[in-house]
Amino acid sequence: MRERKNGQYAFGVDIGGTSVKLGLFDIEGILLEKWEIPTVTANGGEAILPDTARSIQTKMQERGLSEEDLAGIGIGAPGAIDDEGTLVVGAVNLGWGAFSIPQAMREYFSVPVKAANDANAAAFGEMWQGGGKGCRNMVAVTLGTGVGGGIIVNGQIVTGASGAGGEIGHIHIEDHEMESCNCKNKGCLEQYASATGIVRLAKRRLEKDGAPSMLRGGALSAKAVFDAVKQKDPVAEEIAIQFGDYLGKGLAVVAGVVNPEIFVIGGGVSKAGEILFDYIRPPYEKYVFEPCRSAEFTLATLGNDAGIYGAAGLILRG
Amino acid sequence: MRERKNGQYAFGVDIGGTSVKLGLFDIEGILLEKWEIPTVTANGGEAILPDTARSIQTKMQERGLSEEDLAGIGIGAPGAIDDEGTLVVGAVNLGWGAFSIPQAMREYFSVPVKAANDANAAAFGEMWQGGGKGCRNMVAVTLGTGVGGGIIVNGQIVTGASGAGGEIGHIHIEDHEMESCNCKNKGCLEQYASATGIVRLAKRRLEKDGAPSMLRGGALSAKAVFDAVKQKDPVAEEIAIQFGDYLGKGLAVVAGVVNPEIFVIGGGVSKAGEILFDYIRPPYEKYVFEPCRSAEFTLATLGNDAGIYGAAGLILRG
Numbered sequence: 001m002r003e004r005k006n007g008q009y010a011f012g013v014d015i016g017g018t019s020v021k022l023g024l025f026d027i028e029g030i031l032l033e034k035w036e037i038p039t040v041t042a043n044g045g046e047a048i049l050p051d052t053a054r055s056i057q058t059k060m061q062e063r064g065l066s067e068e069d070l071a072g073i074g075i076g077a078p079g080a081i082d083d084e085g086t087l088v089v090g091a092v093n094l095g096w097g098a099f100s101i102p103q104a105m106r107e108y109f110s111v112p113v114k115a116a117n118d119a120n121a122a123a124f125g126e127m128w129q130g131g132g133k134g135c136r137n138m139v140a141v142t143l144g145t146g147v148g149g150g151i152i153v154n155g156q157i158v159t160g161a162s163g164a165g166g167e168i169g170h171i172h173i174e175d176h177e178m179e180s181c182n183c184k185n186k187g188c189l190e191q192y193a194s195a196t197g198i199v200r201l202a203k204r205r206l207e208k209d210g211a212p213s214m215l216r217g218g219a220l221s222a223k224a225v226f227d228a229v230k231q232k233d234p235v236a237e238e239i240a241i242q243f244g245d246y247l248g249k250g251l252a253v254v255a256g257v258v259n260p261e262i263f264v265i266g267g268g269v270s271k272a273g274e275i276l277f278d279y280i281r282p283p284y285e286k287y288v289f290e291p292c293r294s295a296e297f298t299l300a301t302l303g304n305d306a307g308i309y310g311a312a313g314l315i316l317r318g
Numbered sequence: 319m320r321e322r323k324n325g326q327y328a329f330g331v332d333i334g335g336t337s338v339k340l341g342l343f344d345i346e347g348i349l350l351e352k353w354e355i356p357t358v359t360a361n362g363g364e365a366i367l368p369d370t371a372r373s374i375q376t377k378m379q380e381r382g383l384s385e386e387d388l389a390g391i392g393i394g395a396p397g398a399i400d401d402e403g404t405l406v407v408g409a410v411n412l413g414w415g416a417f418s419i420p421q422a423m424r425e426y427f428s429v430p431v432k433a434a435n436d437a438n439a440a441a442f443g444e445m446w447q448g449g450g451k452g453c454r455n456m457v458a459v460t461l462g463t464g465v466g467g468g469i470i471v472n473g474q475i476v477t478g479a480s481g482a483g484g485e486i487g488h489i490h491i492e493d494h495e496m497e498s499c500n501c502k503n504k505g506c507l508e509q510y511a512s513a514t515g516i517v518r519l520a521k522r523r524l525e526k527d528g529a530p531s532m533l534r535g536g537a538l539s540a541k542a543v544f545d546a547v548k549q550k551d552p553v554a555e556e557i558a559i560q561f562g563d564y565l566g567k568g569l570a571v572v573a574g575v576v577n578p579e580i581f582v583i584g585g586g587v588s589k590a591g592e593i594l595f596d597y598i599r600p601p602y603e604k605y606v607f608e609p610c611r612s613a614e615f616t617l618a619t620l621g622n623d624a625g626i627y628g629a630a631g632l633i634l635r636g
Contacts, residue, residue: 257571
């Protein structure tokens with residue numbers, strides 16, 4: 001019989017609006033296996049945690065793992081989650097109200113359970129095993145449908161007083177915006193630097209005049225814009241400059257607050273690659289306080305797995 | 319003979335360009351005595367630490383204290399100082415280059431020595447024994463000649479990767495500024511929200527048209543502006559609104575990054591009192607991400623002693 005030390009494994013769980021991602025990690029932070037189950041949001045999302053628990057129990061049986069083999073279970077979920085793992089206000093897209101996630105999981109497991117906001121967990125994952133590996137002061141930026149953020153100071157997630165630490169998508173960056181952001185404010189960074197924000201900038205630019213562009217006629221998307229940038233389409237380049245100016249300025253402000261050593265850029269928009277930095281870095285350097293100018297910019301490397309890495313990291317490294 | 323436990327006292331030192339402030343604290347954080355010595359900046363400021371050490375030794379003799387009675391010595395100084403107490407670049411107004419402050423003090427004392435940036439130390443002092451007492455997530459804002467800041471996350475100072483954490487005076491807030499800030503950028507928060515910034519706003523407003531105001535003719539100062547505001551001078555109120563819009567917007571951005579429970583406002587401008595909040599709070603609430611809206615605003619209570627409190631706090635609470 002193989003000898004096995006206690007607490008050599010951890011599960012990392014990333015609860016999203018359509019699927020729950022799960023990963024089994026060893027104590028070195030190696031992802032041994034990952035899988036997904038659907039998120040059932042009906043009835044206030046009451047099935048989500050039981051489904052998750054059952055999926056973990058099934059995997060433990062498959063692998064012959066007992067609770068003694070587990071260091072714990074880490075969970076990332078949308079919404080403001082405080083340092084104790086309590087969902088402070090609720091998570092609209094899961095149907096959840098406010099409650100303590102670790103406490104709810106105690107019905108199924110007696111191992112330690114920790115929970116964090118999903119964007120913060122992803123940031124923590126990138127610091128632990130991704131683009132920011134080895135760094136202790138990091139800002140993760142997720143350029144997806146929205147703009148998410150996660151701030152790591154001295155190796156710890158900045159949760160904030162009400163779980164809204166690192167919500168850099170909603171910092172005010174433009175005084176003259178007429179459209180409202182999802183948060184109801186006007187002029188949030190997310191309105192220009194997210195995938196939908198880039199489409200907004202593109203539409204406005206294309207409507208401004210009749211300048212020829214390969215973006216005309218086709219379906220507008222952040223990908224289409226950066227594909228056209230790579231082909232030196234001048235209108236697409238203008239859009240990228242505008243995007244970069246907003247994001248570079250926003251990150252310069254973030255740097256003035258927490259002075260990170262590195263920005264790790266992820267999310268769907270980051271698939272455009274390092275060309276993004278050609279547009280973000282010059283305005284960043286223009287607007288930032290000089291001692292923060294040397295911060296590195298790098299791409300996130302864990303992709304959609306950042307959340308499960310970070311959730312497991314809450315247990316194995318937190 | 320009175321019995322005395324070891325390590326019951328700490329010295330807090332705040333090194334400024336004209337004077338070194340010193341305080342003796344007991345282990346409960348009570349300031350027992352404070353005094354000052356002049357800062358001799360000649361010859362690269364080589365006398366500053368020896369003078370400080372001698373002043374502490376003299377006080378120890380006076381009080382019959384030995385090194386065994388000391389928990390340590392905390393020091394705040396201008397410039398970027400990292401978590402190890404190293405002055406990273408140097409401090410121009412002391413004449414100092416880069417060096418490790420704790421290491422330099424080891425020539426005089428064998429007790430623990432810690433050092434931090436003076437604005438960060440002052441913020442820490444306000445959290446420990448001042449306006450932010452009991453809070454663990456705080457932003458201190460010093461509205462003086464410049465705008466200084468100190469960020470406390472989970473009870474710890476945010477030093478940042480290059481010691482520039484909390485330098486919120488230099489976050490970019492205005493795209494259309496023509497004058498340069500001391501940092502050489504244009505449109506920094508400090509250019510509008512410091513004492514000199516308020517004078518800048520006042521001059522510009524008074525030059526704009528001939529509207530009658532009690533500010534005309536007299537010497538312009540931040541104090542004069544807020545004295546006039548208290549007397550309902552309409553031009554002064556316009557200036558205060560502009561000041562509040564810049565500062566409220568800037569602090570809203572800071573909140574989007576670190577989500578503090580409280581802002582503690584100090585420095586010369588804060589002598590105007592709580593009337594400041596009438597001008598800061600409405601724009602703050604307008605621009606801030608909703609979950610951060612309930613942050614408290616309060617005045618700093620330690621005044622010029624915040625630095626020595628915070629320096630001692632590095633030892634007694636850090």
